[in-house]
Amino acid sequence: MNFERLLQQRLEALRREGRYRTFADLKRRRGFFPVADHFTAMGSREVTVWCSNDYLGMGQHPKVIAAMHEAIDLVGAGSGGTRNISGTTHHHVELEHELADLHGKEQALLFTSAYVANDATLSTLAKLLPGCVIFSDEKNHASMIQGIRHGGSEKRIFRHNDVADLEAKLKQVPRDAPKIIAFESVYSMDGHIAPISAICDLAEKYGALTYLDEVHAVGMYGPRGGGIAERDGVMGRVDIINGTLAKGFGVMGGYIAGTRDLCDAIRSYASGFIFTTSLAPAIAAGALASIRHLKVSSLERARHQERARALKKSLKERRLPIMDNQSHIVPVMVGCPIHCKAVTDTLLSRYGIYVQPINYPTVPKGTERMRLTPSPVHSDEQMATLIDALGELWAACPVPNGAYVKLAAE
Numbered sequence: 105m106n107f108e109r110l111l112q113q114r115l116e117a118l119r120r121e122g123r124y125r126t127f128a129d130l131k132r133r134r135g136f137f138p139v140a141d142h143f144t145a146m147g148s149r150e151v152t153v154w155c156s157n158d159y160l161g162m163g164q165h166p167k168v169i170a171a172m173h174e175a176i177d178l179v180g181a182g183s184g185g186t187r188n189i190s191g192t193t194h195h196h197v198e199l200e201h202e203l204a205d206l207h208g209k210e211q212a213l214l215f216t217s218a219y220v221a222n223d224a225t226l227s228t229l230a231k232l233l234p235g236c237v238i239f240s241d242e243k244n245h246a247s248m249i250q251g252i253r254h255g256g257s258e259k260r261i262f263r264h265n266d267v268a269d270l271e272a273k274l275k276q277v278p279r280d281a282p283k284i285i286a287f288e289s290v291y292s293m294d295g296h297i298a299p300i301s302a303i304c305d306l307a308e309k310y311g312a313l314t315y316l317d318e319v320h321a322v323g324m325y326g327p328r329g330g331g332i333a334e335r336d337g338v339m340g341r342v343d344i345i346n347g348t349l350a351k352g353f354g355v356m357g358g359y360i361a362g363t364r365d366l367c368d369a370i371r372s373y374a375s376g377f378i379f380t381t382s383l384a385p386a387i388a389a390g391a392l393a394s395i396r397h398l399k400v401s402s403l404e405r406a407r408h409q410e411r412a413r414a415l416k417k418s419l420k421e422r423r424l425p426i427m428d429n430q431s432h433i434v435p436v437m438v439g440c441p442i443h444c445k446a447v448t449d450t451l452l453s454r455y456g457i458y459v460q461p462i463n464y465p466t467v468p469k470g471t472e473r474m475r476l477t478p479s480p481v482h483s484d485e486q487m488a489t490l491i492d493a494l495g496e497l498w499a500a501c502p503v504p505n506g507a508y509v510k511l512a513a514e
C-alpha cells in the first residue's frame with residue numbers, strides 16, 4: 105500500500121476545499137504585544153496580531169514573567185514526573201488552592217491543558233456513573249465532545265443555549281438516571297454567552313450535575329476573574345467548572361474545580377490526569393501570579409471590554425459583517441473558506457495584519473469567518489489600521505453575504 109500517496113490525497117482534498125491549514129511562524133515581542141515578527145522564506149517582518157487568545161496580554165505581564173524566572177532559578181525546568189511520581193511540586197499545590205478559591209469550590213485539579221481536563225473529566229465521570237446520560241450543547245468545544253465520546257455513555261445534544269429544548273430532553277430521561285449538563289459560558293467562535301442561571305434551574309429540577317467550560321471567560325469576567333458564573337452570581341450553583349490557564353491568564357494548562365470528592369475521584373481514575381508529566385513548575389508559578397493579579401485588578405478586564413466595544417462599533421460603522429454578541433469576541437463573517445483565506449492572506453501580505461481564517465470543522469461549512477480578539481494592549485492606531493484595511497478589502501471585493509449581518513442569539 106502506498107501510504108504516502110493516500111495521505112497526499114487527503115491533504116489535497118483539504119487544499120481543494122480551501123481549508124488546508126497554514127500556521128504563521130511568529131515571534132512575539134515582549135512589551136510590544138500585539139506586535140510580533142512574522143517569519144517566512146523571504147525573511148522576517150513586523151505584524152500586528154489580531155487573533156491571539158492571550159486575551160488580556162497577561163503573557164507579557166511583568167509579574168507573570170518575574171514569577172516564571174524566579175521559579176526556574178529556584179527549582180529548574182521540568183517537574184520531573186507525573187503527579188503521582190514526584191511531579192506534585194509545591195507550585196502545583198499552591199496553584200490548585202488558588203484556583204479552588206477563585207471558583208469558591210472545595211478543590212481544584214490541574215491538567216496539562218483545558219482540552220485534556222475536559223476529555224479526562226467527562227469521560228471518567230461517565231464511566232464512574234453507570235447509566236449516566238450527558239446533555240451537551242450543540243456548540244460545545246471539540247474537547248468536551250471527545251470526552252463525552254470516550255466516556256461511552258448515552259448523550260443527548262440540545263440546541264445551542266436553548267433551555268426549552270434542554271428541558272424537553274431532560275424530561276425524556278428517567279428521574280433517577282445520573283445526568284450531566286455540559287455547556288460553555290462564552291462560546292468562542294460566535295461569542296454567545298450561556299444562560300447559566302436558567303440551566304442551573306433545570307439541573308436542580310431534574311437532578312442533573314452541571315459541567316461548565318469557562319475557558320473563554322476565566323480572568324476576564326466577574327469581580328475577581330472567576331468567569332461568567334461569578335459575574336452572574338451563580339458560581340455556587342455550578343457543580344464543576346473547567347478553565348484554562350492559557351487564555352485570559354496568558355500561560356498554559358487547564359483545570360477543573362468542584363467538590364473534594366469529585367476532584368479526588370478524577371485524580372484517582374482519569375488516565376489523562378494520571379499518566380502524563382505534570383506542568384513545569386515555572387508554568388504553574390506564572391499562572392499563579394497571573395490569577396493573583398487578576399483577582400485584585402480589574403483594569404485589564406475593563407480595558408478589554410472597552411476595546412471590544414470600540415472595535416465592534418467601528419466595524420458596524422464601516423458596515424462590515426460582524427456577528428454581534430455580548431462578549432469580547434468579534435467574529436466577522438465571510439461564509440466561504442476560499443474567500444476567507446484570501447482575505448486573511450491579503451491582510452497579512454499587504455497590511456501586516458495577522459488574523460487566522462476560521463474554517464470547518466472549527467465552525468460549520470458556509471460560516472467561515474475571521475475571529476478578531478481585541479485586547480487591552482491593542483491601540484486606537486492599530487485598530488484604525490485594521491478597520492481601514494478591512495474596509496478597503498471589502499470595498500474591492502465584497503464577500504457574497506457582505507452586508508452587515510446581525511446574528512445575535514444570546
Ligand code: PLP
Pocket residue numbers: 217218219220222245247288292317319320347348349350357358
Ligand atoms: N474549551 C474551549 C471552549 C476551548 O475553546 C478550548 C481551546 O481553545 C479548550 C477548551 C482547550 O483549552 P486549552 O487550550 O487550555 O487546551
